[in-house]
Amino acid sequence: MYxxxxxxxxxxxxxxxxxxxxxxxxxxxxxxxxxxGALSSTELMTALYYKVLKNIDPANPKREDRDRFLMSAGxxxxxxxxxxxxxxxxxxxxxxxxxxxxxxxxxxxxxxxxPGIESNTGSLGHGLPIAVGMSIGLKIDKxxxxxxxxxxxxxxxxxxxxxxxxxxxxxxxxxxxxxxDRNKFQLxxxxxxxxxxxxxxxxxxxxxxxxxxxDGHDLKVIVDTLTDAPFEKGKPSLIICNTLKAKGxxxxxxxxxxxxxxxxxEQVLQAEKELEAVAKELENE
Amino acid sequence: MSEKxxxxxxxxxxxxxxGDKNSKVMAISADSSSGSQMTMFKNKYxxxxxxxxxxxxxxxxxxxxxxxxxxxxxxxxxxxxxxGRNFDxxxxxxxxxxxxxxVVGRCAGLSYYHLGPTHQSLEDVALMREIPGMTILxxxxxxxxxxxxxxxxEHVGPVYMKIGSDPMPVLFDEANYKxxxxxxxTMKSGSDITIIGTGTVLxxxxxxxxxxxKEGVSVRLINIHTIKPLDKELIxxxxxxxxxxxxxxxxxxxxxxxxxxxxxxxEEHPTKMKMIGVNDQFGSNGPYDELIGLYGLLGxxxxxxxxxxxx
Numbered sequence: 309m310y311x312x313x314x315x316x317x318x319x320x321x322x323x324x325x326x327x328x329x330x331x332x333x334x335x336x337x338x339x340x341x342x343x344x345g346a347l348s349s350t351e352l353m354t355a356l357y358y359k360v361l362k363n364i365d366p367a368n369p370k371r372e373d374r375d376r377f378l379m380s381a382g383x384x385x386x387x388x389x390x391x392x393x394x395x396x397x398x399x400x401x402x403x404x405x406x407x408x409x410x411x412x413x414x415x416x417x418x419x420x421x422x423p424g425i426e427s428n429t430g431s432l433g434h435g436l437p438i439a440v441g442m443s444i445g446l447k448i449d450k451x452x453x454x455x456x457x458x459x460x461x462x463x464x465x466x467x468x469x470x471x472x473x474x475x476x477x478x479x480x481x482x483x484x485x486x487x488x489d490r491n492k493f494q495l496x497x498x499x500x501x502x503x504x505x506x507x508x509x510x511x512x513x514x515x516x517x518x519x520x521x522x523d524g525h526d527l528k529v530i531v532d533t534l535t536d537a538p539f540e541k542g543k544p545s546l547i548i549c550n551t552l553k554a555k556g557x558x559x560x561x562x563x564x565x566x567x568x569x570x571x572x573x574e575q576v577l578q579a580e581k582e583l584e585a586v587a588k589e590l591e592n593e
Numbered sequence: 594m595s596e597k598x599x600x601x602x603x604x605x606x607x608x609x610x611x612g613d614k615n616s617k618v619m620a621i622s623a624d625s626s627s628g629s630q631m632t633m634f635k636n637k638y639x640x641x642x643x644x645x646x647x648x649x650x651x652x653x654x655x656x657x658x659x660x661x662x663x664x665x666x667x668x669x670x671x672x673x674x675x676x677g678r679n680f681d682x683x684x685x686x687x688x689x690x691x692x693x694x695x696v697v698g699r700c701a702g703l704s705y706y707h708l709g710p711t712h713q714s715l716e717d718v719a720l721m722r723e724i725p726g727m728t729i730l731x732x733x734x735x736x737x738x739x740x741x742x743x744x745x746x747e748h749v750g751p752v753y754m755k756i757g758s759d760p761m762p763v764l765f766d767e768a769n770y771k772x773x774x775x776x777x778x779t780m781k782s783g784s785d786i787t788i789i790g791t792g793t794v795l796x797x798x799x800x801x802x803x804x805x806x807k808e809g810v811s812v813r814l815i816n817i818h819t820i821k822p823l824d825k826e827l828i829x830x831x832x833x834x835x836x837x838x839x840x841x842x843x844x845x846x847x848x849x850x851x852x853x854x855x856x857x858x859x860e861e862h863p864t865k866m867k868m869i870g871v872n873d874q875f876g877s878n879g880p881y882d883e884l885i886g887l888y889g890l891l892g893x894x895x896x897x898x899x900x901x902x903x904x
Contacts, residue, residue, distance in 0.1 A: 376661075419690060426661070428690045431681055437651045438686060441658020441666075444643070449662060468682075471651025479643070 310359065310535040312528045318593055320527045323394070324354040325587045328556050330390035330403070332583070335569070336576045338407030341415070344566030346387035348491035348524070348551040349458050355530040356456060357391045363453070366396040369423040375453050376426050376442050380435020381460030381489065382416040383568075388425065389413050397424035433466025435459065436486065440472045443481040443544075454537070457486045462494025464505050470515070473544075477516025482538035485545045486517075489524065491553040493564045508548055517546040524549030558582060597760035598735035600793075601699055604756055605630025607742035608667060612638055617665045618746050621656055623649050625670035629699050649674045653682035653696070660692040665746055671705070672698025672714035672755055680720055687751040688724035694752075695745045701755035702793055702843030703876050706884045710875040714755070719848025721753045722821055728774060729821040730754040731842075731850075733795030734764040737818055740772035748774055757793035757843070759881050764799060777824035783811035786899055787831040790841040791817045791850045794885070798841040800892025805899055812899075823853050825861070832864040837902050839867045841895055843885065846870040867898055 312320070327350050335341040356377055357364065363374040379388050393400045398412070405411040412421040416430025426442075429435045439457045446453050463469065476484055488508070492499055500506060509519045518539035522529050530549070537545040554566035557579045612618045612634055620626065620634040620642045635642040645652045649670065656666040668675065675696050676683065687694050698717050705712035721729050728750060732741040738756055745752040764780075777789075781802055790798025795816055802812040813835050815827060832838055838858065840851040851868030858864045871888045878884065885891060889898060 427657075428685060431685050434654055434682065434685055437654025437682070438658040438661075440651075441655035442661055443658070444655070445659045445662030445664050448640075448664070468648075468651045468654060471648035472654065475645050475648065475651060475655060478645075 309532055312359070312531050317527050318590065320354050320358055322587065322590050323358055324350050324527070325583055325590065327354060327387060327390045327394060329580070329583050330394060330400070331386045332576060332579055333400070334386050334389055334403045334406045334413065336571055337404040338571065340568060340570045341386055342383040342567060343386065343569045344493065344553040344560065345381055345384040345460055345489060345491065347554045347556050349384055349387055349489045350555065351525045351527055351530055352458055352487055352489065352549060353387050353391045355527055355534060357395055359531050360534045361456065364395070366424070369397060373451060373453055376439070376455045378427050378429065378435045378439050378455070378457045379417065380429055380439070380457050381432065381463050382429030382435070384458070384460070385415070385417040388417055392422065392424040398422055432460070432463040433468040436469050437472040439484060439486070440476045440481055443476065443484040444479050446483060447481065454483045454485060457484070459486060459488050460494070461488055461490045461492065461499050462502070464488070465503050473512065473515040473517065476544040480542045481544045482540070482542050485534065485537040485547070487547045487549050489551055490548050491551045493553045493567060495564070495567045497564050512546045516543060518543045519546045519548065521548040521550065524551035525555060556583065556586070596763045598763065600735065600738055600756045600761050601628070601630040601758060603735040603738045604669070604697065604699070604742055605633045607739040608634050609637055611743050611746040612641065614743070615665065615746060617663060619643065619659065619664050619666050621645070621652060621666045621668040623647055623652050623670045623674070628671070629669035629697065631669060650679040650682050653679040654686050656694040657686035657690055657692040660694050665693055665695065667695045667697060667746065669697035669699055671712060672701035672717050673712065676714060676717040676720050676753065683721070684724050688727055691726060692751060693749055696753050698753065698755045700758040702757055703884050704757040704759055704793065704881065706881045707878055709878045713876040715845045715871050715876055716848065717753070717755060718820055718844050718850070719852070722848060722853065726750060727821060728752045728819065730774070730818060731792035731820055732756065732818050733790065733792055733816050735761055736763060736765040736767045736770050737772060740770065741818060744772055744774055755792060759793065761793065762796050764796060772818070775819045775822045775824060777827040778816040778818070779813065779827065780816055781812050781814035783813045784835055785811040786837040786839065786903060787813040787815060787835045788839045788841060788895065788899065789815045789817055789828065789850065789854060791820065793843045794841050794890050797890055797892045797895055801895035801899060804893060804896040810899070810903065817850060820850055820853060823857065825857055828854055828857060829862055832858055832862045837865050839869060839895070839899055839902065841890065842870045843890060844870050846872060865902060867902055869895060869898055
């Protein structure tokens with residue numbers, strides 16, 4: 309387990325603000341985008357790319373010993389593009405191609421268009437099965453690499469996730485660490501009203517996973533938890549990350565409307581001001 | 594047509610050979626290893642055989658993940674469950690992601706003759722043809738099944754191969770047989786009419802050609818074992834030289850071999866055509882030969898269809 313110091317936490321908080329700014333920069337060059345889930349998973353992505361993922365190298369994105377990260381809820385790709393560009397996998401100049409013809413930044417990620425992307429997600433329920441195959445493949449190779457996945461909570465309705473959940477525990481994929489971004493909203497409203505999957509932890513436990521539940525915006529807790537995986541030898545690890553949809557932009561926060569946001573230039577300005585204010589606060593800490 | 598062999602056993606034996614040649618080859622089972630004759634592979638290479646039980650869409654994704662780590666997964670089970678049920682995974686995880694996975698649909702076509710439409714696959718080729726980059730193999734005799742099994746594991750990219758379950762006559766001489774993905778085989782080089790056969794009913798097309806030859810008809814017989822990519826050159830040459838094309842397949846006539854040939858000829862060289870196969874209906878059930886006879890797929894019936902075109 310890795311314990312962040314206060315100074316490291318402050319540094320990561322600043323990076324999280326920068327990743328949110330990147331998301332805004334990308335989305336404002338198009339006309340719309342899935343901002344809610346991108347912002348609810350920003351701290352998870354910050355922790356992964358700046359403290360957790362090992363052997364991630366923009367100069368050699370296919371390094372064999374790298375940890376893998378899959379964004380199973382592919383519509384959250386804005387935060388993936390943001391983090392990969394910030395890490396140097398590609399230039400931020402590409403941000404303004406979002407929504408343009410043949411852009412390398414489509415509305416769902418394409419591994420053949422950008423370095424650092426491990427799978428083509430977007431059709432829900434695909435990321436976890438692919439991750440299970442990667443985990444088993446890496447174990448066969450006796451690799452120390454781990455596979456990390458962020459899933460949406462609305463995505464859990466897809467049956468393939470539960471097929472993969474059974475397969476991962478049956479094949480003892482303890483190199484697999486899955487985060488459910490539990491922001492409690494999907495396109496049409498609250499997840500629990502649309503299809504209730506609670507009690508979520510018990511379901512995953514019943515499928516043979518070791519489950520923890522955390523605050524998905526607390527960087528110290530996130531890093532502690534992710535670096536403590538596998539939680540139990542021989543079992544895959546599942547982290548229910550309690551988050552706020554569209555965290556960081558006050559007028560979008562905790563709303564279903566933020567799931568797919570039609571960009572309004574005045575609102576972009578307001579959002580930028582809010583992020584700038586947070587950045588200043590952090591500078592003064 | 595003397596000796597007959599079990600296509601599944603032939604596939605299972607060939608998979609062991611493919612596994613001998615390349616240690617990356619793995620056998621993936623959806624409680625289907627016994628039915629797909631992968632038990633031989635499992636016994637020889639237990640650490641390269643993975644069982645997942647009945648979850649075909651999930652397994653298809655898992656195969657894509659395995660392929661990202663350099664493995665060559667060969668996933669074999671009942672044809673409709675690895676083409677229809679898991680279509681989205683075939684499209685996205687194998688096609689769009691360009692993963693090196695080999696999917697084998699066994700007991701394809703009408704070969705589950707007693708079990709009815711849930712287990713029959715008359716649409717598998719039509720579905721797979723719509724996935725860019727997907728190679729589709731439909732070998733026509735045991736020699737070809739062996740060659741195709743090894744060739745697909747050597748080919749880089751997603752492959753769908755279909756095999757039947759009824760014993761198949763040996764049509765090719767193993768010593769002189771050469772298999773190349775995308776290259777059809779001219780079995781008879783006549784000039785009056787061309788019969789193009791594929792897969793389980795290639796032997797029926799060959800039987801029809803023999804019947805017609807005895808009647809003095811000069812028949813060209815072509816074996817299309819690769820439906821995608823289609824051997825356009827060979828088919829266009831036959832269309833130009835014989836002027837009449839009959840396609841024969843244990844599949845819907847739309848979207849399968851017949852559809853592929855018709856699409857080619859419509860644009861490149863419009864030619865008189867008949868497409869023999871199943872029309873827009875669910876397959877019936879009953880003894881295999883009687884069942885395929887409902888759709889005009891027996892040798893004498895194919896010959897009769899050709900006679901109609903020669904009038």
